[in-house]
Amino acid sequence: MELERRGVVAPLVVTETFLPLVQAQAQARRVQPRLLVVPHPVGGLTGTELAGRIEGAAAELLRMADEARGQS
Amino acid sequence: MSTDWDVAVVGAGTAGLVAAQVAAERGLRVVAYERLSPGGQLVNLTTLHDHPGGTGPELMSALTAAAEEAGVRIAYAEVTRVHPGGPARLETGDGEVTAGAVVVAAGLSAGRLGLPGEEALVGRGISTCAGCDGPLFRGRAVAVVGDDEWTAEEALELAGFAAAVTVLVPGEPRWSAARAARLAADGRVDVVTGAAVTALRGEGVLSGVVVRTADGERELAVAGVFPFVDRRGPEGLVAGLAADAEGRLVPGDGVLVAGDARAGAEQSLAAAEADGRAAGEAAVAALAATAGSLRIVDPTHGVLPEGDAGPVEATDSTATWADVALFTNSKPNATELLRGLGERLQAHWELPELGFAAKESASVAADPDQIDWLSQRFKMVLVAVGD
Incomplete structure (x- = not known):
């Protein structure tokens, strides 16, 4: 979040379980982070399961990145 | 008496957030110091059995929002020493501040077995967060060490993942x-009483423990151990304040103590909330007694300082959109997830390479030097924060 405050585009990868925690932290730090939310958990996944997480989040990341670059 | 804050709360877990909210709702200027993130132990609980608040992170989020709405300022710095007095002085990572009243709600330290080689295995089989690390042990055997409510709750949560x-x-x-x-x-749960863990097994990764009972010693093959023993209170944090055998503080000398950090506290969410409320009320009463009937209200209270109102643009960065990095919290699979996502972006934007940085552990704040380097060198950083 500090990176965004310094002008860096910094999407935060967070699982659904930790989303409320990250949102509360963001509120406390007065920032509105770019959030890339993936299903919980990430730890303990097999390679195939992890590839599924990546596949599921990639499109949103690319959209987020293109949008940020387009606005600069 | 002129002070930086009316009330300073050390620790933004359940008790600390409630104490801070109660004091702020009475118009006091309140700061709550937290080393890493608000919520205390709550963030580790995915299910709350004794409370209607949903999951731990959900309740923590609600408590944090309520405190902020009441006007509490949450400061991300570690308080290293409290000097009671009128005013009290607090040494923090951001410098020294003064406060009319102090509430210590710093909770307890993580559990430890006190065995050789233990620290090297933290994150490699030793954990104190079933909600975070339980999925790592899906279908495998684990052990939980302790005798209190927290131990039991973590064991029950782990039973949802582990084979035994x-x-x-x-x-x-x-x-x-x-x-x-x-x-x-x-x-899936087996409770063994009168049991002591006497040694850890494993090279680089935990593979088992040695357990001693009245029947002698035996090897127990487990992939994970969750210790909830030897959790210590914040003994020594407050100059001159007494502590019990477990390092939990005995309130006195004008310093209020709430939640698990208090000697004799009951380990439950309801008790922490009640304790926080009582401490907040006591802080209000103590300040009212000091101030008498006249109170001058700071008209800027609740208005964010200018520096907090929005983003701070980096001034010395020459980074372009070709400069993209990954920043991992080093939790299991977090780096792999970031690399997979980074590869997609690398292909999409035809980037020659990606920068990379890692926190040593998810449970410590990012190194300021790393943040400086990333913000100066890169235009975009993909960050793993909560998994």
């Missing part, structure tokens, strides 16, 4: 009859 959960109780259990019944009803 052995609860090693040093003496006799202190958990409630209700939790005892839930443990007994779970076929």
Whole structure:
């Protein structure tokens, strides 16, 4: 979040379980982070399961990145 | 008496957030110091059995929002020493501040077994967060060490993932009859009383423990151990304040103590909330007694400082959109997830390479030097923060 405050585009990868925690932290730090939310958990996944997480989040990341670059 | 704050709260877990909210709702200027993130132990609980608040992170989020709405300022810095007095002085990572009243709600330290090689295995089989790390042990055997409500709750949570959960109780259990019944009803949980862990097994990754009971010593093959023993209170944090045998503080000398950090505190969410409320009210009463009937209200209270109102643009960065990095919290699979996502972006934007940085652990704040380097060198950083 500090990176965004310094002008860096910094999407935060967070699982659904930790989303409320990250949102509360963001509120406390007065920032509105770019959030890339993936299903919980990430730890303990097999390679195939992890590839599924990546596949599921990639499109949103690319959209987020293109949008940020387009606005600069 | 002129002070930086009316009330300074050390620790933004359940007790600290409630105490801060109560004091702020009475118009006091309140700061709550937290080393890493608000919520305390709540963030580790995915299910709350004694409370209607949903999951731990959900309740923590609600408590944080309520405190902020009341006007509490949450400061991300560690308080290293409190000097009681009128005013009290607090040494923090951001410098020294003064406050008319102090509430210490710093909770307890993480559990430890006190065995050789233990620290090297933290994150490699040793954990104190079933909600975070439980999925790592899906279908495998784990042990939980302790005798209190927290131990029982973590064991029950782990039973949702692990093939077998052995609860090693040093003496006799202190958990409630209700939790005892839930443990007994779970076929994956085995409770062993009078059990001490005497050694850890494993090279680089935990593979088992040695357990001593009245019947002698035996090897227990487990992939994970969750210790909830030897959790210490913040003994020594407050100059001159007494502590019990477990390092939990005895309130006195004008310093209020709330939640698990207080000697004699009951380990429950309801008790932490009640304790926080009582401490907040006591802080209000103490300041009212000092100030008399006249109170001058700071008209800027609740208005964010200018520096907090929005983003701070980096001034010395020459980074372009070709400069993209990954920043991992080093939790299991977090780096792999970031690399997979980074590769997609690398292909999409035809980037020659990606920068990379890693925190040593998810449970410590990012190194300021790393943040400086990333913000100066890169235009975009993909960050793993909560998984």
